[in-house]
Amino acid sequence: MNQTGRTPAIVFEHFQFQYFSQAEPTLYDINLKIYEGEKVLIVGPSGSGKSTIGNCLNGLIPFSYKGEIQGSLKIGGKETREMNIFELSKKVGTVLQDADGQFIGLTVGEDIAFALENDCVPLEQMKKTVQAVADVVDMGRLLKASPYELSGGQKQRVSFAGVMVDDVDILLFDEPLANLDPATGKTAIDLIDRVWKESRKTVVIIEHRLEDVLYxxxxxxxxxxxxxxxADMTPDELMAADILPGLGIREPLYVTAMKYAGIQVNAQMKAGRLDTLDISQVREPLKKWNQDQIKKERKKERPVILEAEHLSFRYTKHLSILRDISFRIQEGEMVSIVGTNGAGKSTLAKVICGFVTEDEGRLFYYGEDLKGQTIKERSKKIGYVMQNPNQMICKPMLYDEVALGLRIRGIAEEEIEPKVDRALRICGLAPFKKWPVATLSFGQKKRVTIASMLALEPKLLILDEPTAGQDYRHYTEIMEFLKSLNEQGVTILMITHDMHLMLEYTPHAIVISDGRKIGDNSAVNILTNKEIAEKANLKLTSLYELAIKAGMDDPSVFVQRFIDYERGTCRR
Structure with a gap:
């Protein structure tokens, strides 16, 4: 894209990079100009090379990750191969995906001041600069707090301040939304936008949550x-190009809804952002599509597999985590548990599994009181899969890992193999039966942990953030796999921050905020309820906002019909 009269801040010319450990290049013939004062989003599926581009910009390549470079990369008009890591750090400030990995100081103020201390800035000037930058990111009142005591969103702000204090020309954000709940992610995008507009720095964002960035x-x-x-396009042009789904990148839900309604999206509609969408061009087709949808019959009531009555739990007398929580989950349901970081979602899962014991209330499995049942006894009914598979896997070989639980129970080897084979087959891991676990991808390791639970034949499976950090293609693979398990009779309970997952796959959602249940309804009704969304740091779905913009009589009905259409048409 030619931008006459503007000075390029970043220029890639026929740039290629190959890690020494790889047989093929990761980047091929990259030609790209990013101009001073631009805000650019880089998207792509996992393994596409987008993070490698970021590592080339901030100097991690070649100073930390070694490989062969061909072609040219200039930053601020200077060839990066002629610069050292210190020079590059004065040009490009990076906010990493994992904020914890970026902290150096014992307090927020010390952490922000780190670069100034390295430059031997006088103390009084340093204090003024730190205070000014902390105020910009709304952290000025927490300079004496420990970074590790902060929320995910606050940690992002401290990392942001730490790179801004150096007054760099380019701000690089690597997956800034990865560990944030929806509302906090929205606040992070607001902050990046505000700093960009006020400072006119060049901003590069690497992220696969496209719709959230386009807020x-x-x-x-x-x-x-x-x-x-x-592709190198404006958001309006990209939404009209219809290339994202074929690359395994999720397009905004409101754009998908327009396509379901038979609308040919073009750049003139300004569909790059919901705020700029020319609704007059799409209102009538959307309303007609909504009216044409057949009302879906409600499913019959099924037996209650899990019921909680007035559950409360506290780690100490003054640290109450769960407060008076009651709910019912029917056999064969897929249910989301959603809410803010620290709301008590994972603690609730621990209580259900028996890892910790409730202080008050009761828990029933098919009407049987679970009080007094050990973790081992509950594990015959309830399986639990952690977010990070590496925290669960303890055997070097795949077969041994999946067989471990059965062996602990003392089951004979001749009975174990058919159970393991069945679990591997269901999880799509049968070809890897004799493989070392270390040779598998992250997504495959997730399946190994699920297979380990399935081999024990639980009726209820609890998963903590099953799609965290996955691009759309891998997300879809995991969720379609879980859906197939559900169709085979396994009741699935998922702790998640992903509003798309909640809408697309789980008809039933339970919302936890500050240890209390504040919502227990259909996912659609939860994500179209402003009061619940605000309390639980959720984000109203863009489908609801599109329906309001189009003047629908009942926006919630439109959202439900979109989900029903997806489940019936696209996910057979």
Whole structure:
């Protein structure tokens, strides 16, 4: 894209990079200019090379990750191979995906001041600069707090301040939304946008949550696939190009809804952001589609597999985590548990599994009181899969890992093999039966942990953030797999921050906020309820906002019909 009269801040020319450990290059013939003062979003599926581009910009390549470089990369008009890591750090400030890995100081103020201390800035000037930058990111009152005591959103702000204090020309954000709940992610995008507009720095965001970033304006979107740039467009042009789904990148839900309604999206509609969408061009087709949808019959009531009555739990006398929680889950349901970080979602799962014991209330499994049952006894009925598979896997070979629980129970080897084979087959892991676990991908390891639970034949499976950090393609693979398990009779309970997952796959949602249940309804009704969304740091779905913009009589009905259409038409 030619931008006459503007000075390039970043220029890739026929740039190629190959890690020494790889047989093929990760980046091929990259030609890209990013201009001073631009805000650019780089998107792509996992393994596409988008993070490698970021590592080239901030100097991690070649100073930390070694490999062969061909072509040219200039930042601020200077060839990066002629710069050292210190020079690059004065040009490019990076906010990492994992904020904890970026902290150095014992307090927020010390952490922000780190770069100034390295530059031997006088103390009084340093204090003024730290206070000014902390105020910009709304952390000025927490300078004496420990970074590790902060929420996920606050940690992001401290990392942001730590790179801004150096007054760099380019701000690079690597997956800034990865560990944030929806509302906190929205606040992070607001903060990036505000700093960009006030400072006019060049901003580069690497993120696969496209719709969440497009909540605010970006100048261009660079789409990377298999190490190559396959698109360089404005958001309006990209939404009209219809190339994202084929690359395994999730397009905004409101754009998908327009396509379901038979609308040919074009750049003139300004569909790059919901705020700029020219609703007059799409209102009538959307209303007609909504009216044409057949009302879906309600499913019959099924037996209650899990029931909680007035559950409360506290770690100490003054640290109450769960307060008077009651709910009922029917056999064969897929249910989301959602809410803010620290709301008590994972603690609730621990109480159900028996890892910790409730202080008050009762828990029933098919009407049987679970009080007094050990973890081992409950594990015959209830399986639990942690977010990080590496925290669960303890055997070097895949077969041994899946067989471990059965062996602990003293089951004979001749009975174990058919059970393991069945679990591997269901999880799509049968070809890897004799493989070492270390050779598997992260997504495959997740399946190994699920297979380990399935081999024990639980009726209820609890998963903590099953799609965390996955791009759309891998997310879909995991969720379709879990859906197939559910169709085979396994009741599934998922702790998640992913509003798309909640809408697309789980008809029933339970909302926890500050240890209390504040919502227990259909996912659609939860994500179209402003009061619940605000209390639990959720984000109203863009489908609801589209329906309001189009003047629908009942926006919630439109959202439900979209979900029913997806389940009936697209996910057979």
């Amino acid at each position: 605010r304006e970006v100048d261009r979107i660079i789409v990377v696939s298999e190490g190559r740039i396959v």
